[in-house]
Amino acid sequence: MIVIADRGEVAKGSAEIFFRKVKFWKEDGQEEAPPVFNADGVNYFHVKVVGLLFVATTRVNVSPSLVLELLQRIARVIKDYLGVLSEDSLRKNFVLVYELLDEVIDFGYVQTTSTEVLKSYVFNEPIVVDAARLQPLGPAAIFMQGTKRMPGTAVTKSVVANEPGGRKREEIFVDIIEKISVTFSSSGYILTSEIDGTIQMKSYLSGNPEIRLALNEDLSIGRGGGTIYDYRSSSGSGAVILDDCNFHESVRLDSFDMDRTLSLVPPDGEFPVMNYRMTQEFKPPFRINCLIEEAGQLKAEVIIKVRAEFPSNITANTIAVQMPLPKYTTRASFELEPGAVGQRTDFKEANKKLEWGLKKIVGGSEHTLRAKLTFSQESHANLTKEAGPVSMTFTIPMYNVSRLQVKYLQIAKKSSSYNPYRWVRYVTQANSYVARI
Numbered sequence: 001m002i003v004i005a006d007r008g009e010v011a012k013g014s015a016e017i018f019f020r021k022v023k024f025w026k027e028d029g030q031e032e033a034p035p036v037f038n039a040d041g042v043n044y045f046h047v048k049v050v051g052l053l054f055v056a057t058t059r060v061n062v063s064p065s066l067v068l069e070l071l072q073r074i075a076r077v078i079k080d081y082l083g084v085l086s087e088d089s090l091r092k093n094f095v096l097v098y099e100l101l102d103e104v105i106d107f108g109y110v111q112t113t114s115t116e117v118l119k120s121y122v123f124n125e126p127i128v129v130d131a132a133r134l135q136p137l138g139p140a141a142i143f144m145q146g147t148k149r150m151p152g153t154a155v156t157k158s159v160v161a162n163e164p165g166g167r168k169r170e171e172i173f174v175d176i177i178e179k180i181s182v183t184f185s186s187s188g189y190i191l192t193s194e195i196d197g198t199i200q201m202k203s204y205l206s207g208n209p210e211i212r213l214a215l216n217e218d219l220s221i222g223r224g225g226g227t228i229y230d231y232r233s234s235s236g237s238g239a240v241i242l243d244d245c246n247f248h249e250s251v252r253l254d255s256f257d258m259d260r261t262l263s264l265v266p267p268d269g270e271f272p273v274m275n276y277r278m279t280q281e282f283k284p285p286f287r288i289n290c291l292i293e294e295a296g297q298l299k300a301e302v303i304i305k306v307r308a309e310f311p312s313n314i315t316a317n318t319i320a321v322q323m324p325l326p327k328y329t330t331r332a333s334f335e336l337e338p339g340a341v342g343q344r345t346d347f348k349e350a351n352k353k354l355e356w357g358l359k360k361i362v363g364g365s366e367h368t369l370r371a372k373l374t375f376s377q378e379s380h381a382n383l384t385k386e387a388g389p390v391s392m393t394f395t396i397p398m399y400n401v402s403r404l405q406v407k408y409l410q411i412a413k414k415s416s417s418y419n420p421y422r423w424v425r426y427v428t429q430a431n432s433y434v435a436r437i
Contacts, residue, residue, distance in 0.1 A: 015347040045349035073113035080269035083158035115269030170420035179431035203266040212410040245276035319358040329376040388437040
């Protein structure tokens with residue numbers, strides 16, 4: 001946990017107060033504390049990055065979104081320097097992290113969050129954490145270059161540390177990460193759908209050569225441009241229409257309108273090349289069907305079906321399905337389909353929630369969960385009004401629903417033998433994936 005309080009206006013015990021508040025947060029049945037809360041006149045802001053809490057405190061009324069964005073950027077700068085964010089790496093590099101924070105924030109005022117600029121002021125090299133001690137990464141961490149594969153641990157190198165032997169592997173990593181929000185009606189129709197996407201880049205190229213990154217030629221920006229996106233087509237045809245987008249300050253858009261090519265000289269560290277948003281209707285990766293009905297006195301049955309709508313060569317990972325149950329539910333017994341592997345079920349009695357976890361789902365497959373509920377009293381209302389909605393989280397590697405693609409990544413050549421590695425990864429994650437019942 002890193003606590004930032006730079007003006008001396010907050011008591012020294014604020015870290016302990018924050019930790020206790022977050023650990024024992026049980027207000028209104030919430031499992032986790034909100035990102036912003038007030039305690040004893042002190043405003044606490046926090047973000048969670050790979051299991052670590054980054055916290056800022058102040059007594060002043062400041063913009064929450066500004067502070068939360070600052071915390072995310074501080075986490076990114078520390079990751080750029082240390083290579084990997086973990087409790088072990090922070091403990092070993094405490095002096096370096098303290099020095100970084102001292103340069104980023106001066107008496108409560110932000111100076112810079114650019115790794116490129118900080119390299120001129122912070123010269124200490126990090127103590128590198130052994131990659132073998134890192135937690136194993138899932139399939140979503142795999143990068144691709146044609147048919148070649150590269151594990152995500154490749155991006156755990158520091159952008160400032162020198163490698164053993166003085167040699168530096170010339171490579172660049174590009175992430176296309178999409179977080180999708182979908183709301184289904186009780187009859188399965190899509191009520192709302194939105195994609196929040198970003199193209200992230202991390203460069204280990206020496207000399208900062210110019211890069212040209214080409215996107216889909218049929219890409220349109222603004223709802224007035226182009227044809228309606230045909231999400232039903234399985235062949236991948238149909239224009240990609242973004243509602244809006246913004247670019248990193250280093251990106252030049254000289255030829256973007258003509259051939260959808262971005263030119264840039266990548267700064268040190270990880271940075272977002274482009275952020276975009278899309279509300280055009282798209283084919284959701286999963287369909288959720290849920291039914292709850294009475295099954296006798298003080299009993300009910302829940303049936304949840306999840307169907308993967310993506311191709312069979314794609315596999316989704318770390319799927320979690322949750323459903324709030326009526327408050328008078330006392331017990332739940334579960335029945336999985338025959339031969340089910342890598343699935344777990346649980347009934348959280350404290351907050352009356354049904355939980356169903358699946359290790360992976362292959363495209364085109366369907367999975368069903370049946371739950372028998374026992375109540376402590378009779379239901380005097382419609383069960384569907386007292387239960388649900390069903391929510392779902394997941395990660396789908398090497399798949400994106402918007403069909404935005406990096407067509408090629410061109411790097412300015414220093415010599416005829418210069419041919420750095422180019423790695424691209426697509427990841428789709430659930431932001432808010434909800435089905436009403």
